[in-house]
Amino acid sequence: MNAALHLAATLVLCVAAAGPLARARWVWRAPRTGILLWQLLGLSWALSAVGLLLALGLAPYDAPIPVALGRWVDDAVRGDVTPLAVLVVLGLLSALDLVIGLLWTWCSVLRVRRRHRDVLALVARRDDAAPGAFVLDHPHVVAYCVPGARSAVVLSSGALTALTRDQVDAVLDHEHAHGRERHDLVLLPFSALCSVLPKVRLVRSVARAVALLVEMRADESASLRHGAQPLAAALRRFGSARPPEGALGAADVGVAARLDRLAGLPPLPTAVRWSVLVGGLVLVSTPLSFLVR
């Protein structure tokens, strides 16, 4: 029962912390730490949710979870099944569900990207004004990254017209940071979680918070090279074309927050960053200690 209590406590802690952390501004001052913290929190949540079901279902064996699971399988094969087996099966199924959700999202993402790259190869051109990037001839202001083993950065001709040379460089650096640091892999588990639990509002706000931190990390990387000014100006230029409301409104919050950050939020002190990470590690070590023996 000890295991179940610990896992339940970890689960409650994860869920309770997620809401405030998704709204927290202090993580904006250390985007990379924030991203790591979310990854540790997400992992703790998944492990303790699955672990809790297993711990409850395997309680009669009064043994560590891996040992008890082995005995449970032996018993189940012999046809010796208790009503608590429902919980064990539920635990295994939810673990499977998470893994399948992850693979499914990954495959669909890869499919979209492959198609996108194929089309890009046919219609995009190179331009001296945007070194290392593909340029699409279109009046709309657009800049993005197609992540992958060899990521591609794309800019519209509209963006080239709207932005100064400095701003173009800063935007390109921002996009290259996404590709270099494989931010798509950071986002993957969180959007997979959204597809596994589509109705849970907390999950969506967590995914949004992580996405914002990823943008902020790319901003941080670009402003190290070019200063905050050109990037902020480019963001404003992108933002000015946007509607006050409607389907795309959610992005407003993100741009405003990024501008705030670029305007001069001081970085989080190193000691604080490390304490946060240690906290995250302690959290994830709890479910791990019960699931791995």
Next chain:
Amino acid sequence: MNGLGELERAAMDVLWDRGEPVAVRDVVRALADRDLAYTTVMTVLNRLAKKGFVRREAGEGRAWYYAPVASREQYVARLMLDALSLTGDRETALAHFAQSMTAPEAEALSQALDER
């Protein structure tokens, strides 16, 4: 440079410029400065057909004729929609700098795709 990707692009440009189904030998002729073999051009066109970019139809005699499935503008519009995550689960597939399009603009972009 005559890499396969680059040839596909050149062949596509020929098809887009003609605006009507084109026979393989006409594509060879249009790309004469590259000095390509007939079979090379055929391979390139068949690759494009396999990827769904061109349609192959039987013409007069034994020749095959090739035509683009969609216009260059439609493909660009599709990329723009992808890039702006306006079409379903594209959010993780691409990382865009910031939303930059008004709802009416996005609507116009979607319509550009539907026009065939």
